[in-house]
Amino acid sequence: MNQESIQLHINGRKFQIATEPNRLLLDVLRQDLGLTGTKRGCDDSSCGACTVLIDGEPQMSCLMLAVSYQDYEITTIEGVADGSRLDPLQQGFCVEGGAQCGFCTPGMILTAKHLLARNPDPTDEEINQALSGNLCRCTGYTQILASVRRAVELLREAQLQEAQLR
């Protein structure tokens, strides 16, 4: 198959690559760009491990052709921390045990990031609803819920501090 030259906008950077038009975004991220934080856990969009944000919306990169996403801002787990400062969700997943084997974690964090961007104070039900497309086989989800709750608290504290500074 002929290669096409495409440009992808990922984590605030531009990447110019040549690839076949039938390549999945998941494979281009992992194999061509070395962004291996996006995981493949299944082959049929069952598990959500390959979740990335497309203009802020969580989508499964195992269902997406890379060539079709040239005009979108793509965020992978590698783009979530602010330099050496972890995102509150990343901190939450560390301190509340949300990541055991860690394989579902990137997808969980990106999905939760979208939730908290829309709804900074979600109920447990809203969190569970939002994460229901991301499977985990380790935790039973209890500590994942606690991790997101912790991130909500950290965000609130950060906002309070910011307000006091003003």
Place this chain on the structure above:
Amino acid sequence: MSLNPAFVPNSGNGANRSPLGARVPMVDSVDKVTGAGKYTDDLALPGTLAGKILHSPHAHARILSVDTSAAERLPGVHAVVTGRETPVKYGILPVGHDETIFATGKVRYIGDNVAGVAAESESVAEEALRLIKVDYEVLPAYFDPEQSMRAETNLIHDEKPRNIEKEYHHHFGNVEAGFAEADYIRDDRFECAEVTHAALEPHSTLAQFDPSDPSDPSDPEGSVTVWSSTQVPYYLMRTLAATLELPEEKVRVIKPLVGGGFGGKSEVIPLELAAAVLARQARAPVKITYTREEVFYAHRGRPRQIVELKTGVKRDGKITAVEARIIQDGGAYCSYGVVTILYSGQLLNAMYDIPNVKFDGYRVLTNKPACGAMRGHGTVNSRFAFETQLNMIAEVLGIDPAAIRRRNLLQPPCMTVNGLRVLSYGYPECLEKVVEQSGWKRKYGKLPYGKGIGLAGSHYVSGAANAIVRSEIPHTTVDLSIDRSGTVTIYTGAAEIGQGSDTMQVQVVAAELGIGLNRVKIVAADTARTPIDLGSYSSRVTFMAGNAALAAAREAKKRILAAVAHKLATTPENLAMEGEHIVCRDPAWRNLSLTFAEAAEEAVLAVGSDGTLRATGSYSPPASAQGGKYKGAGVGPSPAYSYSAQTAEVTVDPETGEVKVDRIIAAHDCGKAINPLNVEGQVQGSVWMGLGQAVQEEMMWQGGRLMNPGLLEYRSASTLESPPIETIIVESNDPEGPFGAKEAGEGSLAATIPAVVQAIHDAVGVWITSLPVTPEKVLRALEEKRRREELSH
């Protein structure tokens, strides 16, 4: 590897706080939340080829011929390997060497491995697989164990008559006398469907051959490095050496991050050997990563099990005898099967005081993927049957389910009737805790129709007291090195698979040396660099690697304190290590201000060598924990057992048969929680996996074809089907565990299932004896109950 505390709040890294019993994040958690951590499929070497495996389309067939010529001619193909080139047999158990890398002569299940290809891309490799021509003579196949046990012809393995892999017949005490003494005897048949691990990371292996060194006559074959998603790097190294016919020192296995195991990566999986064989032939690195469907067929999960169970009790609930006939549908190869069938009998009675026990166990071969070890190995289905029957008996006799368990407790320290040594026993406390927290007395038998509560217990080994391959070497060894800056590095063969192995060892060493976690680094699971550990299975790591790490830290501490004592002209007994400092009881040194780093430097200088102080610790289980002398006595013994008691609350819809689990409370005796955060995570994960087996998960077979080889079809629960799981940690402080610790990662799974089944009975009055408890089974049982009640009116 170690956490930067600036990233993580409340990480408990403060130097003045003991890391023992602290809720510290896993040492690799930052790598996991940033995506920086590398799993096997994330690795790539220059020129890596894609490996693919041709699987059998037949459940049982003779291979008449394999023609690979067209595949070999396809541009981009670098290697094609079949069973002709891979004749060496292997298997995880010394008594079960019945597999070859690629099939020789016969295929025994749909999915069996026939040939492998390495090519420049996955699509070329797949095209090459299509070009391989295999002529099969299809043979009659066996799918049901009870039918398979009657086979006389077309045996799955010629040397296994009646397709029985192994049978055991144990009799302890005198069951005839026990049943004669009983006031009430029950006989029930239980059936448990086959379930699988479905770890989220599909198995993956990357193999690279280094060509032989022409100047070194001892190196004619070259050497191989294998990165793999394994729970058992050491056994993988040995099996690679055996099947590739290389000396062990020419094989290096490195375990990157592993995305969950649950037992599915606790033996050598065919792709691990196939990648290495292909890499050798292709003279290039080869990576194979299974598709999710291949993961399901690779399996090695929990077998379908039939339990015919008979229990006799006195009127007060005291058990007088137990007799079990257990059949396991093991699939086409031995795998861990001999151990699985033994566990199903050996641990059946061992959490209670039962004087008379009889066990007949049959591990049966069928033409399906091999079953193996899965979380709670061998014990789960037997525990479901036993605890359910105990609850049935309690109901008939009008005894509270908690009371009937109290009536049958062990009195440790003791030996069970089948020779298992029990020292610490937190089970009574687990029972009391869940009864109290659940409001059991208020609820049991008193909730409105459709709502119910159930109670059950379980236990599990903290590592097997006898190694798979019997030898004199310790079960695990941990090395420490301390440099003059006071940095401590742990070298361990123990395999972190997401359960917290690395973090546990870092905490143990830091606690013993009285230092902060940031001072401790860990290098793990690289057979060329780290000492031997047998692997992450049978919940052995905390007890065994934890004890070895503790022994190594004690040795290092002794040397450091000796050097400091010499310098201060005092005795080591006057010295202690805490809060990153050396503390001295000698009045002359009351105001001593000596940091750990300074003391380490002193000790390093005293050693006078290469600037590093080294210490080693190892662990082997004591002879008193190794069990009896009868055939099969080696499986079941452990230096310590964990215990769990649980309550489950459910809502059953009598119109649809749907069961909703509302709440689980799990009390787990882990001896001592080195890291309560991780203990809770392990217990919750176990309970959740038990819930999956109780009400959702099932490998659905049509003949030898799996009908649901996907995570959605297999019904792995999402957040929406997963209830809150409350955990209670019980600390019985095992006298031989590291700081008193025992296992936490498996033992809670088994109690969940019978607790849910009893809750369903409490809700709607029917006993479901077949897993999983589907709405259809509930409706059928309710219908039968209605019919019985109509007849009796």
